[in-house]
Amino acid sequence: MMQPTMSRAQAEDSVRAALRGFATEADISGLGQDDPLRSTLELDSIDFLTFVERLSATGGWIEESDYPRMSTIRSCVDFLTDTR
Incomplete structure (x- = not known):
């Protein structure tokens, strides 16, 4: 069964929530829409994998x-x- 598509606002909230713990809340x-996550937040490979798992x-x-x-x-x- 296909998951209902989330809104862009819900998706952004999910992304920001998944990033919590890697940087300060501020x-x-x-973080801007187009800022590279890994370099801006200094995420190493393990941090990035954890972020993806949370997401x-x-x-x-x-x-x-x-x-x-x-x-x-x-x-x-x-x-x-994206409608997958």
Whole structure:
């Protein structure tokens, strides 16, 4: 059964929630739509994998081949709101 598509606002909230713990709340709330997540928040490979796993819990499994699409807030929101 196909998951109902979440709104862009819900998707962005999910992305920002998945980033909590890797940076201060101020850093996360100040993160721009197109800021590169890994370099801006200094996420290492394990941090990035943890972020993707958290995000998977909210929007369905994210395949490793989709990881490049998880580079910015905007690209994550686009991915989560895409009708898959």
